[in-house]
Amino acid sequence: MNLHGTPLSIAIFSLFVAMVLWLSYFFARKAKSAAGYYAAGGQIHWAVNGISFAGDYLSAASFLGICGMIATLGYDGFLYSIGYLAGWIVALFVVAEPMKRMGKFTFTDALDAKFNSRGIKLAAAISTLVVSICYLIPQMNGAGSLVEPLLGLPHWVGVIIVGVIVILIVSTAGMTSTTYVQFLKGGLLLIFSTILVGFLLVRGLSTEPPSLRGAAGESLLSVPEQTTEAALAGEGYVLAHTAGDLLKFTQNGAVSWYKKDADGTLWKTQWEGAGLVNGTPDGLLYPVGRIKQIGGMSAEAAAKGTGRLNMVNFLATLTRDDTRIEQWHKKTVFDEAGVKYAVYYPKTVSGTDQMKPGVKFKVNTGWEKLNFVSLMLALFFGTAALPHILIRYYTVPSPACARKSTIVAIAAIGFFYVLTLFMGLGAATNGTVNPADNNMSAPLLAMSFGGVLFAIISAIAFATVLGTVAGLIVAASGAVAHDLMDRYGGMNLTEHQKVKAGKVAAFVVGIVAIVLGIVFRGVNVSFLVGWAFAVAASANLPAILMLLFWKRTTAAGIVASIIVGIVAALGIILTGPAMFAGPYGLTAEDAWHPLGQPGIISIPLSFLTLIVVSLVTENKRVAE
């Protein structure tokens, strides 16, 4: 994708970052005490806290990841919206008020309120650190994706910029500034996403939307070339390698990859590999995502477009069985010499298939069903176990305020998640999807309406990452300074020392996040966040729920369930197909097992561990 920042986009972006830093500086004076640094003094208004919740929660995963996944996979991406929002029900009905009553600064405080156990302090602090880092990876990755088109800088530079700015924010002000940054960003994200969807509905649907027409009205559509093996052979192409349904041809030394359909048709693909992009060292991938046929309309009428649509008509038109949408999928393959290639190929689907689950999360085989249930389970139970969400309950004055702020969050987040369906489908039909990195689909959709909207949306998305990363780093630094050093290590730090230790911890966690953000480039950020949810749901939620609702829970049971939850969830992820096809540089078939989502095993295992260990240790205690 040939994308460069304009002076306007750079100016708007710089303005946002400057505003965030000013807010940070302004509220720095409130962070002198530990309560100020970690919990904003417990004095944030519930309505502000509610929108800040939305700011925290509508991270890169929601705005960039979900829209990107819908843009490339259709309805499957929306499953994340449904699951993420449903998770707030657990937070509201079960966790919000008790957490506020029990805790002081951190999730560990709440968990340890009954037992005062060193083991719980250690296990919960480790869990907070692990979950925060899992959640930080996609945020940093998303930041890199944003900076590429916005400022014309490489991905890794974007990751470093976010890391440095956030370390600066957190080490100056803590939770108060983080709260107001989140409030500002959450509010702006809702407003401008609504504007973007409004523009999209006014434009309607077209097989040749304005974004795919040149200045003189000419079509800029990049239609994939369709051919046959015989035709290619006639042109001197030689079949060099077959990797499943992907065929590598060479012609006078030049490489081409084609995707073979069941009927023998070959489709020209886009590809990256051997230091080349689409065959040349400085080659570019062209943007994809178009509607090929609008149900019930002739080709001529469909090219002119439907004109303005309302929300229901927009979705209904895309759902028709005679509507055709071109999706682009990615496959990692190795050629005859063992050289790795990423091949992007088109696949035309009907509206019926686009608008139902099943492209990524199929439910035909036993493993596929298990994966789907596992994902939905982790999304449902993960929210209420995320440390950076839990610490926001300590920023309001009372349990009732914690409840009310959660309801504001549900309203704001629910509204936004409905919009993700429109933004994702809008990108899928307006030629604004980067096949190599679908995370930029929503901002690129905004770009199709002009540079100003793109710059504003991108700057908000960048602020989204900044705010979420800041919240995560506050949570992680709290785990190190307050839970590990002060409470577990018994160092009895003064208020000043505790704030200082938190800032040093924030710096270290920030560096770790920068490195991991660069390593995971190109992986959909929502998919990565799904893992963070699975780890949180496995490690933290059984402990929280059983502590609240099962009187026989013991400290040893809580410690065991947290450790088993972390190890099981991470173990399944690290040995699963997505890691092998991604960071390990192998293929999904090399993975130890086909389970992509760990929740279905790790969450029940963590519950079971807590129950068994609690019963055993309770009996021991009674016997003694």
Place this chain on the structure above:
Amino acid sequence: MLHGPAQDSGPDPASGYKTRLGVVMFIIYCVVYAGFVFTNVLTEGKAMQTIVVAGLNLAVVYGIGLIVFALVLALIYNALCTKKEREMASAGPRGGKA
């Protein structure tokens, strides 16, 4: 140092009622959410493509419905909790602050 709440919000006599109400509402939502998940799994996605209203399929209607249902339940929960907190606060001098 103390490890209690950052802000002492006083006793909350309505907490037992709110906990019970929260669990009931949580179970209601769980059942509806599980309905979505298992409708997809058990019919291998086929039921999800059924057009149910205004040209929209079950996947879209159920999915958006789950989001709207969460907000409706949350508002009902808040209204009932606030009512109970007011009743308890007016019933005696030891009532908790809302």
